[in-house]
Amino acid sequence: MSHHSAVGIIGCGNMGAALTENLVKSWGADRIFVFDNDTQKQNALERHFRVRGVSGLDDLVDSCETIIIAVKPQDIDTVLDVLKGRWDKLVVSIAAGMTLRYLSARIGSRVPLVRAMPNLNAVVGASMTAISCNGAVAEPQKETAARVFESVGSVVFIKEELMNAFTAVAGSGPAFIAYLMDDMDSETVRDIFVKEALAFGFDPAAAEFIVDKTMAGTQKILQNFDRDIFIKRVCSKGGTTEAGMEAFVTRHKTAEGLSEAIRAACRRAGELAKI
Ligand SMILES: NC(=O)C1=CN([C@@H]2O[C@H](COP(=O)(O)OP(=O)(O)OC[C@H]3O[C@@H](n4cnc5c(N)ncnc54)[C@H](OP(=O)(O)O)[C@@H]3O)[C@@H](O)[C@H]2O)C=CC1
Ligand SMILES: O=C(O)[C@@H]1CCC=N1
Known part of the structure; x- marks a missing residue:
């Protein structure tokens, strides 16, 4: 028991x-x-x-x-x-x-x-x-x-006011990391995530901890998981990840695209609160 x-x-x-x-x-x-x-x-x-x-x-x-x-x-x-x-x-x-x-x-x-x-x-x-x-x-x-x-x-x-930001970085983040995995080196991806987390208001230690855990977890799961299926599962219908992934359509797999994906996911979390 x-x-x-x-x-x-x-x-x-x-x-x-x-x-x-x-x-x-x-x-x-x-x-x-x-x-x-x-x-x-x-x-x-x-x-x-x-x-x-x-x-x-x-x-x-x-x-x-x-x-x-x-x-x-x-x-x-x-x-x-x-x-x-x-x-x-x-x-x-x-x-x-x-x-x-x-x-x-x-x-x-x-x-x-x-x-x-x-x-x-x-x-x-x-x-x-x-x-x-x-x-x-x-x-x-x-x-x-x-x-x-x-x-x-x-x-x-965390303080609740950081929850939408956390959702973008760590909730949706695994899909963005998986999407860029073969096209952007992981140090660059990490730096962009940390920069965006700091801009949202996380302190440096928290930002680095959250980003490092999210990246390591995504690398671990992708060892045994199809990348496209994984991305699809992170994308809840009408949710934050879908909103973020749209940024890559116009900005492609660039640093600017990733920053915008993270910000768009956070904005979408704010919109969901009003549904
Ligand atoms: N996917 C992810 O990576 C993450 C998701 N989340 C959050 O988790 C939640 C679920 O997301 P996700 O798993 O992707 O969504 P899914 O659509 O895959 O799963 C939700 C499930 O709930 C069912 N459902 C709907 N209404 C009811 C109800 N009244 N009673 C019982 N079951 C119901 C749905 O059925 P039906 O399909 O028939 O509507 C569906 O099977 C969301 O709020 C999302 O923000 C949080 C972190 C990460
Ligand atoms: O896409 C979504 O809305 C959910 C929340 C974080 C990850 N998936």
Whole structure:
């Protein structure tokens, strides 16, 4: 029997599946519950990783102490409705752009709420994840959130105002790194990412840590993963990475193109907050 509390993952798409695939190793399959509207995606995770499937959102919420929302920002409201007033739970949203303020307003400010941004390198235990919490999150719950994401890689706590920037650099960043891998040397790529992270307001130590972990994780996953499929999976439909990748269409694989990709991804995160 695992000593971990039960974690429920809502949404078994690119990121929900990536989290499940590696979290299962340290957390224990019997403590992970999954739900997706698309039963095929949910069933695939149940089959491959022996995690527990449930038949609806209410079932998942009742079965778990910690609930990770891994649906697209555009789909989040239905999920938030089920979590309204559930101050007995720890709610973790990984949706790009969705602010603690918005989420708290929908589910109630007393509900312990974490905004987190992992990346797809979680599949190989090499995610770089940032975490921000609302005022209702108690110290042990912060530790739980950190342990969940430490199970799939590295974790930093950041101020929420840096979350959209983090999303561009570390959430979408793996797609940009993969896209440029064969055409730009990695020192140049690193320098541009660090420069943009500093411009967003990260201090130098944090900027370098986040960029180095993101680059190392992407290099690790690409050893055994098709590059184009990987890029596609980082690109959530209508999300920050898609917006960033568009920059390369006009600016091509240049330093200027990468800077603009990172900035466009950050801008898109800001737009998603208003959907
Ligand atoms: N992809 C990535 O690298 C990263 C993504 N994220 C964030 O993770 C979230 C998910 O992104 P991603 O995995 O790419 O998206 P996907 O579309 O691949 O996965 C989301 C899944 O959630 C399902 N879904 C939609 N509504 C519900 C609902 N009410 N209940 C249960 N399941 C539902 C979707 O089904 P259907 O397709 O039928 O709508 C889909 O299977 C986004 O908010 C994104 O910002 C964060 C970090 C990195
Ligand atoms: O493209 C997106 O919107 C998500 C968030 C970060 C990576 N993928």
